[in-house]
Amino acid sequence: MNEFQLINRYFDWPQSGADLGVGDDAALMSLPSGMQLAVSADMLVEGRHFFAGTDPHSLGRKVLAVNLSDMAAMGATPRWFTLSLSLPDANDDWLAAFSAGLRSIADEHHVSLVGGDTTRGPLTIAIQIMGEVERGTALMRGGACPGDDLWVSGQLGTAAAVVMHRKDRAILPVSTLILCESKLDNPVPRLALGRELRALATSAIDISDGLVGDAGHICERSCCGAEIELERVPCLPELNGLPKNLLNEAILSGGDDYELCFTAPPERRNDIESLSTRLGLALTRIGCIVAGQGVRVLKPDGTRLEMTCGGFDHFG
Ligand code: ADP
Ligand code: MG
Numbered sequence: 001m002n003e004f005q006l007i008n009r010y011f012d013w014p015q016s017g018a019d020l021g022v023g024d025d026a027a028l029m030s031l032p033s034g035m036q037l038a039v040s041a042d043m044l045v046e047g048r049h050f051f052a053g054t055d056p057h058s059l060g061r062k063v064l065a066v067n068l069s070d071m072a073a074m075g076a077t078p079r080w081f082t083l084s085l086s087l088p089d090a091n092d093d094w095l096a097a098f099s100a101g102l103r104s105i106a107d108e109h110h111v112s113l114v115g116g117d118t119t120r121g122p123l124t125i126a127i128q129i130m131g132e133v134e135r136g137t138a139l140m141r142g143g144a145c146p147g148d149d150l151w152v153s154g155q156l157g158t159a160a161a162v163v164m165h166r167k168d169r170a171i172l173p174v175s176t177l178i179l180c181e182s183k184l185d186n187p188v189p190r191l192a193l194g195r196e197l198r199a200l201a202t203s204a205i206d207i208s209d210g211l212v213g214d215a216g217h218i219c220e221r222s223c224c225g226a227e228i229e230l231e232r233v234p235c236l237p238e239l240n241g242l243p244k245n246l247l248n249e250a251i252l253s254g255g256d257d258y259e260l261c262f263t264a265p266p267e268r269r270n271d272i273e274s275l276s277t278r279l280g281l282a283l284t285r286i287g288c289i290v291a292g293q294g295v296r297v298l299k300p301d302g303t304r305l306e307m308t309c310g311g312f313d314h315f316g
């Protein structure tokens with residue numbers, strides 16, 4: 001199988017959302033008037049972002065899910081994506097499972113694969129995703145104000161707990177491990193939440209590198225600080241058996257949860273609570289935005305938790 005047969009067989013899917021998709025020198029897409037293009041890229045490298053030997057079907061889903069999560073964090077609707085693949089070899093079984101996984105989540109979210117690049121090399125999967133958002137309504141990191149509440153969706157620390165288990169730092173009961181693994185492998189991009197938050201939130205980010213690090217990005221872009229109340233940070237009840245230091249590390253600096261962290265004025269609390277009910281998704285107020293800089297985590301007695309680990313930093 002040569003490069004072009006590989007592309008034709010696995011990545012030339014019937015197009016609906018593009019004017020011109022895979023097969024030419026560039027793809028062509030049209031944006032309705034009044035809409036802005038939202039573009040984001042995320043790369044997954046074997047051994048760094050996923051374990052060697054990861055099931056290719058879930059990998060196909062995950063690589064698009066993490067990109068969809070960036071669209072969610074902007075309040076954008078994802079429309080198209082490109083796929084750049086570096087493969088050690090052209091393994092039919094791997095490609096069939098990977099492309100099926102990728103296509104399943106693409107179809108669920110009505111996004112079209114419009115092009116990409118394919119090369120031989122260490123297994124690396126890079127996606128560039130493109131979406132649309134009504135001009136001037138995108139959620140950004142820079143709009144938080146002192147006095148705003150700080151919120152998160154879902155539960156944190158689930159993905160990190162699996163990594164701790166796999167690295168022999170913690171032992172999870174089998175049922176907890178299975179539950180957490182399904183979340184690590186199949187993160188749910190919070191697209192509906194992101195779109196709704198455009199009318200409610202002052203800033204948003206998706207939690208890919210850990211709550212404290214990612215809330216810190218909101219603070220930097222908004223020129224303010226944040227206080228997080230440790231006991232308010234939501235985690236799966238099943239993880240309460242972990243030693244306290246590991247649990248704190250998982251919920252505060254564990255990556256890969258892909259929940260949204262956002263800020264909103266206190267007047268929005270009722271709206272956010274009804275949104276939570278409407279979406280069937282936990283939205284939890286975990287702290288507030290303050291003047292100053294940096295993220296402080298407060299223990300129940302009001303003293304500050306000293307953090308030994310920030311967010312994930314590839315060059316840290
Ligand atoms: P070029 O030589 O212009 O870079 P390529 O030969 O790399 O073009 O790719 C041919 C066509 O296949 C292009 O439309 C490109 O976007 C598409 N393509 C290449 N690799 C992939 C991939 N992994 N997934 C989807 N489309 C791809
Ligand atoms: Mg090329």
